[in-house]
Amino acid sequence: MKKTLFILASLLIMTSCNSQGKRKIVGETEYQKELNSFYKDASKSPLKKRDLKNFKGLEFFKIDSSFVVKANFTKIENAPTFEMATTTDRKPLYKEFGLVNFKINGKECQLTIYQSQDDLRDEKYKDYLFLPFTDDTSGEESYGGGRYMDIMTTDIITENTVILNFNNTYNPYCAYNDKYSCPLTPRKNHLNVEIKAGIKVFKKH
Template structure:
């Protein structure tokens, strides 16, 4: 009788273990969260055919060189403008500030924006948007540039972690409407950090 119970318990244990979800791929919490979102059919921007074989996004190796502390100059009098997108949609943004930082011995500046519609919601009231392009676009990274999500800083500095840069949804599916990074936000250097190009699209 004991042997039967032992066999039953062992069988249930095996079934229980095999029923567990696979661990989400990713070196950091950011990567794991993004992969989990893209793997979930209810939140994934992937096309059905790509979702079937999706295991995880391709990232550049984590490199703290691309995690910078920038001086942040607010631009409160900047006019509201309509940012071009990959479709006819033109969401309204305002340049919230300019971030200036040093990377590999060179100084760069990027404009950071605030979505005028999202700022009225509780969830995104402190949200800032950083779209940018660099010299990896069209090769190692998506040709249309990448984005970084930020929050309004309390002081006059802001942390920009390019390891957390991600592709517009258009990189995976043409049905989306994606903001096009302004030309002023082109970095004349290679940002080998964050999400790489999605080769299936």
């Protein structure tokens, strides 16, 4: 899923070059516009046909700079490979890559970053990291199964620092269509705070 999100910039350029007579792509930021452009594209969108027909744009919380945080990063050495639970019987292999510690609204938080072992075998995606989380908006204002954030090893500024932008989060495809198999957010990655930033729950038609 995350692989598709990183090609959205090129899709947005293509859309802007062929936009005459078409609806304007909505979004408060370039990230939101790129995400909406991708979901609007019938050849790639995970939306069901009925939802795609009525699609005007994904819903997001208002951009909030307080949810762009500098986190302390701690690498997890010699982590064992494990099978991550999904919404189906599929069991993709992951490793715990590191821990990030940060504050949200004065509250201490910790999340675990994961590394897909399938991605490691692909030169294009070997630097991709996966950060799933739930919070106190999950199941109400945001998707109950949690939200995702993509991080790359190159995003880690130093050995112990990484910027987390919760405004740039996305839902698993399962939030839109139950035919997909999506990793379930591990219990340890629940934040006891409301993350009112990023993607909201999808209201199906």
